[in-house]
Amino acid sequence: MTTELLTTPxxxxxxxxxxxxxxxxxxxxxxxxxxxxxxxxxxxxxxVDYDYDALDxxxxxxxxEARRPGIWRYLELLxxxxxxxxxxxxxxxxxxxxxxxxxEIGIERLWLKDDTRNxxxxxxDRAVAIAAARAAxxxxxxxxxxxxxxxxxxxxxxxxxxxxxxxxxxxxxLEPAKVDHALAYGASVIPVTGTYDDVNRLCLExxxxxxxxxxxVNLRPFYAEGSKTLAFEVAExxxxxxxxxxxxxxxxxxxxxxxxxxxxxxxxLGLVEPKSVRFVGGQAAGCAxxxxxxxxxxxxxxxxxxxxxxxxxxxxxxxxxxxxxLEQARASGGSIxxxxxxxxxxxIRRVAATEGIHPETAGGVTLAAAAQARAAGVIGxxxxxxxxxxxxGLKTPDASSFGLATRxxxxxxxxxxxxxxxxxxxxxxxxxx
Amino acid sequence: MxxxxxxxxxxxxxxxxxxxxxxxxTVGEVxxxxxxxxxxxxxxxxxxxxxxxRFVNVFVNGTDVRHLEELATPVGPADTVLLLPAMAxx
Numbered sequence: 294m295t296t297e298l299l300t301t302p303x304x305x306x307x308x309x310x311x312x313x314x315x316x317x318x319x320x321x322x323x324x325x326x327x328x329x330x331x332x333x334x335x336x337x338x339x340x341v342d343y344d345y346d347a348l349d350x351x352x353x354x355x356x357x358e359a360r361r362p363g364i365w366r367y368l369e370l371l372x373x374x375x376x377x378x379x380x381x382x383x384x385x386x387x388x389x390x391x392x393x394x395x396x397e398i399g400i401e402r403l404w405l406k407d408d409t410r411n412x413x414x415x416x417x418d419r420a421v422a423i424a425a426a427r428a429a430x431x432x433x434x435x436x437x438x439x440x441x442x443x444x445x446x447x448x449x450x451x452x453x454x455x456x457x458x459x460x461x462x463x464x465x466x467l468e469p470a471k472v473d474h475a476l477a478y479g480a481s482v483i484p485v486t487g488t489y490d491d492v493n494r495l496c497l498e499x500x501x502x503x504x505x506x507x508x509x510v511n512l513r514p515f516y517a518e519g520s521k522t523l524a525f526e527v528a529e530x531x532x533x534x535x536x537x538x539x540x541x542x543x544x545x546x547x548x549x550x551x552x553x554x555x556x557x558x559x560x561x562l563g564l565v566e567p568k569s570v571r572f573v574g575g576q577a578a579g580c581a582x583x584x585x586x587x588x589x590x591x592x593x594x595x596x597x598x599x600x601x602x603x604x605x606x607x608x609x610x611x612x613x614x615x616x617x618x619l620e621q622a623r624a625s626g627g628s629i630x631x632x633x634x635x636x637x638x639x640x641i642r643r644v645a646a647t648e649g650i651h652p653e654t655a656g657g658v659t660l661a662a663a664a665q666a667r668a669a670g671v672i673g674x675x676x677x678x679x680x681x682x683x684x685x686g687l688k689t690p691d692a693s694s695f696g697l698a699t700r701x702x703x704x705x706x707x708x709x710x711x712x713x714x715x716x717x718x719x720x721x722x723x724x725x726x
Numbered sequence: 727m728x729x730x731x732x733x734x735x736x737x738x739x740x741x742x743x744x745x746x747x748x749x750x751x752t753v754g755e756v757x758x759x760x761x762x763x764x765x766x767x768x769x770x771x772x773x774x775x776x777x778x779x780r781f782v783n784v785f786v787n788g789t790d791v792r793h794l795e796e797l798a799t800p801v802g803p804a805d806t807v808l809l810l811p812a813m814a815x816x
Contacts, residue, residue: 319781331735331811336770336781338813494785497810501734513813598793611783611790613813 312372315514316342318617328431328511338613339514341372345561352562354533364419364522370558371522372515377426379455381412383419384522388530388679393647398664402677404536406527407650413450413474414685415443415606415653416548420519421508425451427515428506435460435505439496441489441544441606442471443653443684448508449480460505462496464489468605470688488599490610513547520548521555527679528556528565535559535568537676540663542655542683543574543583543629544607546614553621571627573671574618575662577604577637577654583615584631587622594619603634603692604654606684628671630662637661638695641686645693651686659683728756728801731808739766748807753784754797756807771809783812 315324319337330339352369360366362385365376387407395403411418421444428436436452437460438444445461452459459480463472464487475482485492500507508516528535535556541549553572559565576584579602586594597610612618622629632640637657644660645651652660663680666672686693694700702708705725713719727747732740740746748763750756757778761768771779777797778784784791785808791799801807 330813331733332781333735333738334769336735336779336811338781338811490790491788494783494788494790494808494810497733498808596790596792598790611792611812616780 310374311344311347311369312374313342313344315339328427328433328506330511330513341514341518343370343372343558345558348562352564354529354564357529357564364422364519367522367525370525370555371423372518373423373426373430377429377455379429380422380425381418381451381454383411383422385526386410388527389648389650391644391648391680394644394660397643397647398660399667399674400663400672400676400678401674403663404527404531404677404679405644405648405650406523406679406681408523408681408683409650409652409656409685411447413443413446414688415447416520416523416681416683417443417447418451419522420444420516421447421451423519424506424508424512424516425455425457427512428457428508429455431506433457433504433506435503437496437499437503437505437507438462438509439489439492439507440467440471440475441608442467442688443606444509445471445480445482446474446478446688449475449478452480453478457506462492462499464492464605464608466605468689468691470690474688488610489608490596493609493611509545517547517551520551521558523548523681524552524555525559528559533565535565535570536679537568538571538573538627538663538666538672538678540573540575540659540666540678540680542607542659542681543576543615543618544609544612544655546574546583546612546616546618548681548683549574550614550617550621553625570625571671572621572625573627573662573666574622574629575607575632575655575658576629577602577607577658578631578633579604580608580610581631582610583612583618584629586615586619587629588631592616592619603689603695604632604637604658606653606655606689607658626671628666628669630665632658632661632665635696636665638692640664641693644682645686650682651693652682653684653686653689654692655684656682656686657692727803729806730756730760731806733809733811735811736767736770736809739764739770751800752795752797753786753791753799753801753807756801757784757797781812783810784808785810 317332364384465484580600600608
């Protein structure tokens, strides 16, 4: 075990510390800091409770800018006492000025947050980094997760880096590239014959039974906070200001809601000027419980029993934070868009062809959601818009050709050419020269 | 009698028991009987109007009752009712 490589176990309970403990989001009941996630009184979700007053004047732009790249430059707003000595190099991914793509979808001021580039090629590394730090600090026996795919690799890699065994539980129909990715880091991968929601239910029980650190179960209050770093980086890269609109995918709704929380913290600490940011969410039409409730104008989210979409990374039929995401979309003046598989696939091809970034299916959903929100008037022509691309297209290799009749190249055109002889004339003949 | 599996958060109310056998022909009846036997569970499981707490998911033999007949879902002696926090994931 390598827990001694991590710093200051036990100091999180120090009086006057910036992390006061856990607090129920529903009833505000306080709980001790630890690997727990559910309020003993009302069953509501627990969140980390920070003492923001203790950070006034402490966390400044200058202090952040003086630090090395990566998520830990925002340490004071993350639920770990100190930056762990062991861990992957996560965060500080590029914010790309999408001047070729933007005009194509009617958004002249379009930025792409390119989180295809994290250590395991998705934004999940941000969340897992925090959970892994706590798992090591609390000497939990293993790191584990219920995964729709991206989390599998992120958990497996983070566990490897801190010397813990990894147990990754997935729906059995997951994309092979994501399975292989987790296996590469030496994880135990357990396919379950069922949906992600079946996997999730099972993992709630396994977590109780084993005491393992499930990043998105009993470590979820810590894990979920990692997604705030996307908002922090966007604001910092824009020169410490906020965009008009952020477009994010919605699976459980945790990322989407944590973006708003992160922005609220930046405003609270005076790191950015207050501004009303609209949050547009994207779901796959084949598993869109939150978008459906949004469109119907209701508060209740009817779970989807059997998702039917190529966008497996968003295929959560019973989203834990769906209700909070719904409230946020409405309160901010944003929207939640349901995107067809075909539109998602076309969006992947479009961003790849115009900006040189190849996102996985969830990135196709967010980009298509931005285009839909623009067409619906939720996004105006002069708005500054940030679209999150949360995972890498290498994980969903079939998606980029989904819906195409053929990938075959016409003479001289894009696509896969028929094999030619190693002969210049053969090439020139194919080129049509 | 159906078997109700109790999550760790609620076990103080059942003196630590992981499972409790409860009578009832439907999920709703089982939950009412469970609360009658272990009153301190009530605030966690049922709202004032008798509806299910939105932070609790109830499964019968592994299937979410929202995909069945909700609280009217019939249960028999061979069935297992599972209470879990409505969260995690993502």
